Amino acid sequence: xxxxxxxxxxxxxxxxxxxxxxxxxxxxxxxxxxxxxxxxxxxxxxxxxxxxxxxxxxxxxxxxxxxxxxxxxxxxxxxxxxxxxxxxxxxxxxxxxxxxxxxxxxxxxxxxxxxxxxxxxxxxxxxxxxxxxxxxxxxxxxxxxxxxxxxxxxxxxxxxxxxxxxxxxxxxxxxxxxxxxxxxxxxxxxxxxxxxxxxxxxxxxxxxxxxxxxxxxxxxxxxxxxxxxxxxxxxxxxxxxxxxxxxxxxxxxxxxxxxxxxxxxxxxxxxxxxxxxxxxxxxxxxxxxxxxxxxxxxxxxxxxxxxxxxxxxxxxxxxxxxxxxxxxxxxxxxxxxxxxxxxxxxxxxxxxxxxxxxxxxxxxxxxxxxxxxxxxxxxxxxxxxxxxxxxxxxxxxxxxxxxxxxxxxxxxxxxxxxxxxxxxxxxxxxxxxxxxxxxxxxxxxxxxxxxxxxxxxxxxxxxxxxxxxxxxxxxxxxx
Numbered sequence: 292x293x294x295x296x297x298x299x300x301x302x303x304x305x306x307x308x309x310x311x312x313x314x315x316x317x318x319x320x321x322x323x324x325x326x327x328x329x330x331x332x333x334x335x336x337x338x339x340x341x342x343x344x345x346x347x348x349x350x351x352x353x354x355x356x357x358x359x360x361x362x363x364x365x366x367x368x369x370x371x372x373x374x375x376x377x378x379x380x381x382x383x384x385x386x387x388x389x390x391x392x393x394x395x396x397x398x399x400x401x402x403x404x405x406x407x408x409x410x411x412x413x414x415x416x417x418x419x420x421x422x423x424x425x426x427x428x429x430x431x432x433x434x435x436x437x438x439x440x441x442x443x444x445x446x447x448x449x450x451x452x453x454x455x456x457x458x459x460x461x462x463x464x465x466x467x468x469x470x471x472x473x474x475x476x477x478x479x480x481x482x483x484x485x486x487x488x489x490x491x492x493x494x495x496x497x498x499x500x501x502x503x504x505x506x507x508x509x510x511x512x513x514x515x516x517x518x519x520x521x522x523x524x525x526x527x528x529x530x531x532x533x534x535x536x537x538x539x540x541x542x543x544x545x546x547x548x549x550x551x552x553x554x555x556x557x558x559x560x561x562x563x564x565x566x567x568x569x570x571x572x573x574x575x576x577x578x579x580x581x582x583x584x585x586x587x588x589x590x591x592x593x594x595x596x597x598x599x600x601x602x603x604x605x606x607x608x609x610x611x612x613x614x615x616x617x618x619x620x621x622x623x624x625x626x627x628x629x630x631x632x633x634x635x636x637x638x639x640x641x642x643x644x645x646x647x648x649x650x651x652x653x654x655x656x657x658x659x660x661x662x663x664x665x666x667x668x669x670x671x672x673x674x675x676x677x678x679x680x681x682x683x684x685x686x687x688x689x690x691x692x693x694x695x696x697x698x699x700x701x702x703x704x705x706x707x708x709x710x711x712x713x714x715x716x717x718x719x720x721x722x723x724x725x726x727x728x729x730x731x732x733x734x735x736x737x738x739x740x741x742x743x744x745x746x747x748x749x750x751x752x753x754x755x756x757x758x759x760x761x762x763x764x765x766x767x768x769x770x
Contacts, residue, residue, distance in 0.1 A: 305372070309374065315384070318377055321389045323357070327355075346366035349366070350365075364394050390405055408669040410734040420683055425573045425656075427526075431566035432542060435551065435554065436452050437450075453517050475563045494549070502541060564626050568666065569658050606717075606725070607718075607725040609711050616714070618663050629641060629660045634689055644657070719744045
């Protein structure tokens with residue numbers, strides 16, 4: 292009831308906002324199950340109070356992972372609190388993030404990722420553990436100058452190019468080639484002229500600020516060829532997920548405006564660091580940080596149990612937070628990607644790091660370093676809430692911390708520390724075997740998890756398994 296009251300109060304504000312900004316069109320955005328924004332657009336004359344209470348019908352039959360054509364009629368219900376002017380559309384356009392509902396009764400659609408996150412938040416509140424889950428995802432990405440790829444029955448290739456890629460250090464066509472190209476694994480924090488993309492990242496950052504996000508920092512990341520990171524301030528779970536959808540949209544379109552292309556693929560380049568999405572998490576109740584305490588690294592018992600739940604369920608969680616075959620090309624030894632399920636203070640080689648955030652209890656949090664930016668942010672945050680709450684509910688202690696460089700463990704030492712799954716199919720098998728914690732409170736449903744696994748197997752894993760890749764010709768053609 293409170294949600295509906297809040298919604299009704301913000302409707303006039305949203306309509307007035309659109310008028311003040313001179314909006315001539317209204318864009319209605321919603322998220323598919325895999326994490327991509329979809330949209331359609333209506334004239335501003337259709338922006339009235341009934342749009343927010345009755346929604347607008349559309350054909351959902353072609354949306355990936357949604358129900359088949361016999362149940363294709365769906366309705367989008369705009370959230371008035373999400374009103375923003377779209378900075379990339381030529382005609383002034385106000386944009387709303389929408390919930391997806393059934394037309395007959397406006398009941399939430401159980402495959403709408405935003406609804407799943409809402410259910411996780413409500414489950415958390417009803418549990419009495421916390422009233423707020425704060426998230427701070429850090430999504431890394433690459434900015435390239437060109438990407439070409441193709442696949443058919445008799446050939447397949449991809450080709451990436453970047454003016455600052457180290458492989459172009461000998462390129463004659465630049466005329467003159469001035470060098471200043473970051474070497475592999477040496478792209479972290481170089482100044483101009485080596486950092487050729489500083490101004491573009493600044494432009495991206497300013498667009499993020501215009502969209503209501505608080506910028507913390509922007510910088511070149513470790514890899515050659517334009518790897519980047521832009522950090523925005525944490526927020527409550529639903530608000531943060533909505534912001535991350537805008538984040539990706541703004542980053543991609545600002546790059547496109549400058550004739551560049553962006554990818555959030557975890558591992559687009561061989562032999563260099565990949566892109567992760569380190570997720571900072573804390574639980575709050577009545578304005579107090581539940582993760583602050585007097586235990587290890589300044590953590591509370593609640594925080595340790597939350598860590599215990601994440602580590603216990605991490606193999607299953609990987610099926611959601613590392614959801615592509617490419618994800619597991621990042622999660623390999625040697626490239627600063629945490630594959631060992633341990634926790635540690637300050638230590639970036641552990642899957643869960645407790646940042647050295649100083650004496651303020653408000654800053655105490657955990658950082659889960661395994662996820663990557665291909666994750667559907669709504670599903671990922673919902674799953675992390677459920678995994679952590681299960682740890683608190685069942686008092687799952689994570690054991691002793693591992694305060695050493697886990698990347699440098701001997702083979703015998705490494706064998707004693709649990710690892711994440713080695714590929715997507717293993718992760719999905721773990722998810723199939725261990726999904727009950729996600730289904731508590733009907734947050735995730737068995738049917739949704741089965742749909743997710745089936746899609747990943749049939750549309751991603753099996754097609755990739757069936758196709759030869761170029762390196763196989765290098766290995767086997769003349770044998």
